Amino acid sequence: MKPPRGPARGPRLLRGGFRPGGNHVSDHARRAAAYTPLPVLEPAAHHLVSRFSYGVTPALTKTVRAKGHLAWFEGQLRPAKVQDRPGDALAGWWPDLSRTPLELWTRQVTGVRGGWEVMRDYGSWLLARRHTSNRQVLEVMTEFWENHLHVPVTSDGHFTWRVRYGALIRQHALGRFDRMLVAAVTHPAMLLHLDGARSTAEAPNENLGRELLELFTVGRGRYTEADVKDSARILTGWHVDTNDTWQALYVPEHHSTGPVRVGTFRDPNRSRDGRAMTRRYLTHLARHPDTAAHLARKLAVAFVSDDPPAALVRKLARVYLQHDTAIVPVLRALVRSPAFRAAAGAKLRDPSADVVATYRALGVRLQKPASSSSATAAMLSSTGSLGLTTGTWPRPDGAPITNAAWSTPLRVLASVDLHWSMAHRSWPTKELVHRAPAAYLPPLPVTLRQLVDHASRIVLGKPAPAYLVEACALATGFPATEVVTAEHAIVKHHLSRVLATLLDSPDHYAR
Structure with a gap:
């Protein structure tokens, strides 16, 4: 995305019929007050925090400046030692997320509440945690591994176990991959998703065995079809009781015995109980070059x-x-x-990250949802409008993590719409509290250039570059040198235009 170009001055017809005709500030207020810029992170710190959080906020800036960015990052790598009352407070907002798999299934088949509604709650909870939690690196890495070992939230049946699967990934997200792989591949949600739950010695299903090799471990081109067949045989025996209890099971008589070979892994596979061999196999794959x-x-x-x-x-x-x-x-x-x-600004935010970063940039405080039109529900809906509802990528390869997938014109237009509605507080309007407009303003009077710089330091966590000052001048219809007082039209009517312009900038799209 290129910085906006065009003249920074001249009268412009604005929405609502206001046509600025020059500087209307009274004589005693024409001279701007002394402007003291808010402290921000130096570029290297901003880059690190932006990549490993869901948006630099004034509070996060203060924390990182006090500790140093590498020390902050090091502390984040030990999430148990990071106080997280804001994130913990979300625990009771969506009661269905605490129900057992059998309870969830029973409530669906009796018409109390569908699995898709529970998964909608889960998506809202994920976004709310990313927005709120002090353990930002843990949230970022949980998202990365949930996407790598992907189980979508949209398929039938495995919604019963999907919340617990996410908790398992979060538990291992900053641990060891070998342990995470063993736990994830044998988890009921994964077994249900990739047909491992119905794979038997008589009819081994190859889906899980193939994706394990191709997507989760060694990668494409690093295995043969014979490897896939034996991979599937190794994983037989792991089941979920979908007929009655929805509990995880291991059924030895369904395990395929006999010698197996997958790449350099070999095992005589004599025992009907193949659980220990499964763990050896998955650990071998995790440690493979x-x-x-x-x-x-x-x-x-x-x-x-x-x-x-x-x-x-x-x-x-x-x-x-x-x-x-x-x-x-x-x-x-x-x-x-x-x-x-050297890679600052080289990555774009995907739909989920854009939504969360926008709420964080505007200092939105989420409230417990009381209706389907709550702010947390709106967050999830917005991710779909921008291109992908959180957690719903349908294939086992996980959502794209490259820029090309998220830099289309339609994505940009959808983001502009989100930024406009959020900056103008037009939607959502329930179960949220916005930052007060006065909080974006430095002591007045100041020039428009100074006002934009101050707002940029709050919203983007960095000084406003020249192109962004020019863009805000175009958006408001006043020159950058305009002196802005408390009674000025920019403060009274058009501050939201400044905020929307900041959110539409490349500095906000980048992470």
Whole structure:
């Protein structure tokens, strides 16, 4: 997206019929007051925090400035030590998210509440946590791994276990990949999604065995069809009782015995109870050099650039193997790399990230939902309007993490609509509290240039570049040198235009 161009001056007809005709400030207020810029993060700190949070806020800026950005990041890697009363407060907002799988299924079949409604609650909860939680790196990495080991929220049946699957990913998101892989692949939500729950010795289903190799571990081109068949056989025996209790089961008589070979993994597979062998197999895959390269590249694409340097990928893969699949050392190496430091502004926000970042930028305080038109419901609806409702990507490969998927004209137009409605407070209007308009203003009078800079430091967490000052001048119809007082039309009627322009800028689209 290119910065807007065009003249910064001249009368312009604005929505509502106001046509500015020059500087209407009284003589005693023509001189702007002394302007003291708000402190912001230096560029390297802003880049790190932007990539590993859902938006730089004034409160987050204060925290990071006090600690230093690398110290903040290090603290975030130990989420249990990060106080998170705001995130914890969301626990009781959606009661169905605490129900057992059997309760959820029973409520669906008896017409009390459908699984799609429960999954809608889950999507709203995810967005609310990303917006609210102090454990921003944990939320970012939970989203990354939920997308990598993807189980969509839209398919029948596995909604019963989907909330618990998300909790499992969150538990392991900053732990070790080998443990996360074992837990995820044998989890009822994954078994239901990729047909592992009905795979037997007599009829092994290849879906889970194939996606395990292609998407979750070694990657495309690193396995054979014979590998897929034995991968499927290894995973037989894991089931979910969909006829009665909806509990996770292991049925030894459904496990396919006999020698198996997948790449360099070999096992005589003599026992009817194949659970221990499954864990050995999944751990072997997690520690495979091809898996290390696959995950290293995916992390680099997600957090550095769409075409990361091969040297960085090799380094991250090496760190991953040296630390026995631990995720935190890889993240440390990534954020300290020259490639990461050079990649500021190189990644775009996807629909979910744009929605959350917009709410954070405007200082919105969410309230417990009391209706289907609540702000939390609106957040989820907005992600769909921008291109993808949170969690609904239909294929097992997870939603795209490259810029091309999210930089279409239709996406931009949808984002503009979201930013306009949020800046003007026209939608949503229920169960939320906005930041007071006066909070965006420095002590008045100031020039429009200074007002835009002040608002930019609050909304974007950075000073306003010249192109953004020019864009706000065009949006309001006043020159950048205009002196703005408390009675000025910009303050009374057009501050929302400034906010919408900031949100429509490349600085907000980038993360």
